[in-house]
Amino acid sequence: xxxxxxxxxxxxxxxxxxxxxxxxxxxxxxxxxxxxxxxxxxxxxxxxxxxxxxxxxxxxxxxxxxxxxxxxxxxxxxxxxxxxxxxxxxxxxxxxxxxxxxxxxxxxxxxxxxxxxxxxxxxxxxxxxxxxxxxxxxxxxxxxxxxxxxxxxxxxxxxxxxxxxxxxxxxxxxxxxxxxxxxxxxxxxxxxxxxxxxxxxxxxxxxxxxxxxxxxxxxxxxxxxxxxxxxxxxxxxxxxxxxxxxxxxxxxxxxxxxxxxxxxxxxxxxxxxxxxxxxxxxxxxxxxxxxxxxxxxxxxxxxxxxx
Amino acid sequence: xxxxxxxxxxxxxxxxxxxxxxxxxxxxxxxxxxxxxxxxxxxxxxxxxxxxxxxxxxxxxxxxxxxxxxxxxxxxxxxxxxxxxxxxxxxxxxxxxxxxxxxxxxxxxxxxxxxxxxxxxxxxxxxxxxxxxxxxxxxxxxxxxxxxxxxxxxxxxxxxxxxxxxxxxxxxxxxxxxxxxxxxxxxxxxxxxxxxxxxxxxxxxxxxxxxxxxxxxxxxxxxxxxxxxxxxxxxxxxxxxxxxxxxxxxxxxxxxxxxxxxxxxxxxx
Numbered sequence: 057x058x059x060x061x062x063x064x065x066x067x068x069x070x071x072x073x074x075x076x077x078x079x080x081x082x083x084x085x086x087x088x089x090x091x092x093x094x095x096x097x098x099x100x101x102x103x104x105x106x107x108x109x110x111x112x113x114x115x116x117x118x119x120x121x122x123x124x125x126x127x128x129x130x131x132x133x134x135x136x137x138x139x140x141x142x143x144x145x146x147x148x149x150x151x152x153x154x155x156x157x158x159x160x161x162x163x164x165x166x167x168x169x170x171x172x173x174x175x176x177x178x179x180x181x182x183x184x185x186x187x188x189x190x191x192x193x194x195x196x197x198x199x200x201x202x203x204x205x206x207x208x209x210x211x212x213x214x215x216x217x218x219x220x221x222x223x224x225x226x227x228x229x230x231x232x233x234x235x236x237x238x239x240x241x242x243x244x245x246x247x248x249x250x251x252x253x254x255x256x257x258x259x260x261x262x263x264x265x266x267x268x269x270x271x272x273x274x275x276x277x278x279x280x281x282x283x284x285x286x287x288x289x290x291x292x293x294x295x296x297x298x299x300x301x302x303x304x305x306x307x308x309x310x311x312x313x314x315x316x317x318x319x320x321x322x323x324x325x326x327x328x329x330x331x332x333x334x335x336x337x338x339x340x341x342x343x344x345x346x347x348x349x350x351x352x353x354x355x356x357x358x359x360x361x362x363x
Numbered sequence: 364x365x366x367x368x369x370x371x372x373x374x375x376x377x378x379x380x381x382x383x384x385x386x387x388x389x390x391x392x393x394x395x396x397x398x399x400x401x402x403x404x405x406x407x408x409x410x411x412x413x414x415x416x417x418x419x420x421x422x423x424x425x426x427x428x429x430x431x432x433x434x435x436x437x438x439x440x441x442x443x444x445x446x447x448x449x450x451x452x453x454x455x456x457x458x459x460x461x462x463x464x465x466x467x468x469x470x471x472x473x474x475x476x477x478x479x480x481x482x483x484x485x486x487x488x489x490x491x492x493x494x495x496x497x498x499x500x501x502x503x504x505x506x507x508x509x510x511x512x513x514x515x516x517x518x519x520x521x522x523x524x525x526x527x528x529x530x531x532x533x534x535x536x537x538x539x540x541x542x543x544x545x546x547x548x549x550x551x552x553x554x555x556x557x558x559x560x561x562x563x564x565x566x567x568x569x570x571x572x573x574x575x576x577x578x579x580x581x582x583x584x585x586x587x588x589x590x591x592x593x594x595x596x597x598x599x600x601x602x603x604x605x606x607x608x609x610x611x612x613x614x615x616x617x618x619x620x621x622x623x624x625x626x627x628x629x630x631x632x
Binding site: 070071074078079082083085192193195196197198200201204205207208212297300301304305308309319320323324326328331332334335338339342 | 472479481483484485486487560567571573574584587588590595598605608609612613615616617620
């Protein structure tokens with residue numbers, strides 16, 4: 057197991073480097089310089105500025121400087137919001153996004169696994185067909201359509217829930233954003249879970265368990281749930297990516313001051329360093345999560361360790 | 364063809380036909396503003412079937428133009444991903460061994476990336492133009508295609524007719540184009556049907572954020588975004604484009620699912 061874990065960690069490092077290099081190059085290749093919007097009194101001042109940020113160093117050296125900054129948690133200064141570092145800005149926005157994303161993820165996993173299992177147990181029934189149809193619908197309809205429609209229905213027309221940020225009503229403000237964000241992932245998890253549960257339920261060891269007289273509930277809980285969860289676990293990486301993408305829209309629609317909203321604002325303002333910082337942060341997060349998923353996979357299914 | 368294929372296909376054909384013909388049937392232009400009819404409600408009595416937006420532009424024509432752009436971007440982008448994915452997957456699968464391992468390891472690496480953020484970065488770093496949207500979306504979507512084609516090629520490669528072709532001295536290139544590619548057709552069609560809604564999602568996501576298609580051009584994502592601003596007073600500006608977008612996406616996904624079932628069933632037989 058230790059060997060497997062070490063091997064996986066070593067495998068993740070080149071991926072991470074590739075991601076950072078790719079993002080870094082893209083920003084550097086972009087037309088326009090960081091001081092274009094500012095008043096520069098003379099070429100000498102500009103040269104001093106460029107020296108201060110090391111912009112005239114050879115590109116590989118700049119990349120190494122950026123990397124060593126990253127290791128110390130330094131993502132450089134924001135170009136548009138002078139006086140703030142990228143790390144500070146991310147640190148301010150992160151708690152909102154984290155709370156939102158983690159709650160949505162948890163909701164999606166619990167309900168998705170539950171719904172998928174129920175559908176698999178009653179395969180072909182009306183309930184199964186309803187769940188299957190709803191989950192395909194949930195996968196198809198994008199977050200930026202669901203979010204405003206839910207707001208229109210529950211906040212504007214029915215007035216059950218607050219529409220957005222600021223109209224402080226405590227936990228109620230979180231209901232719509234979390235549900236919106238969770239829906240597509242919930243749908244996908246339910247679909248995966250249903251398919252793999254059907255697969256597992258028709259396997260030999262389940263038949264043996266049945267022959268021994270175990271009830272359906274016990275079979276699912278003790279024998280079938282763990283192997284049936286494997287596809288769901290390997291979906292966790294893409295699910296987090298989906299949640300991050302979705303949170304960009306959800307934060308925008310509900311006006312939550314999180315990372316996604318900040319990212320879009322930075323993108324529209326062409327705040328290169330901030331955009332780069334957020335991309336690097338997200339990418340590292342996803343690579344790290346994929347690593348955790350890989351290791352978790354090895355824990356649950358020992359066979360993959362020896363592949 | 365089964366019903367699961369026919370029904371979504373018919374819907375899509377109808378929507379596409381409307382998008383092509385619709386603007387010609389309407390007396391309105393998609394970018395003509397009319398300040399006497401700002402946010403006019405839709406209805407048969409009004410001159411505007413779908414109502415108007417905040418600049419008095421006819422929403423029916425704008426929605427049809429939006430469908431045109433959305434579908435065009437999605438189909439072209441899917442073709443880009445098709446070409447890259449099929450070529451990459453077929454080469455990896457046919458070469459096998461170490462070449463295959465390295466090529467697929469690269470795909471795995473790319474899979475781990477938050478691609479949409481790279482697309483946004485790309486849109487920020489360079490001028491936002493149409494071509495870039497195609498390239499960006501195509502670059503995101505070819506991975507699935509490469510994986511599937513590679514798997515299929517790997518199994519086709521071992522089949523008797525390929526061995527027979529090789530024995531009679533047919534070149535590798537000819538084996539790929541004449542013996543393997545035609546057998547990939549079915550599965551490729553299925554996955555193109557599933558790649559199109561993916562591309563629609565990316566395009567409308569970008570347009571929704573204001574990073575995609577620029578005014579006065581429009582796409583369904585941009586229309587939804589505009590609708591969000593007026594949903595409290597003029598719900599139709601949100602609901603109409605949102606409904607059309609949802610319908611198109613649903614149809615493509617149901618179509619892909621139906622085609623896949625049909626394809627699998629034939630394979631199982």
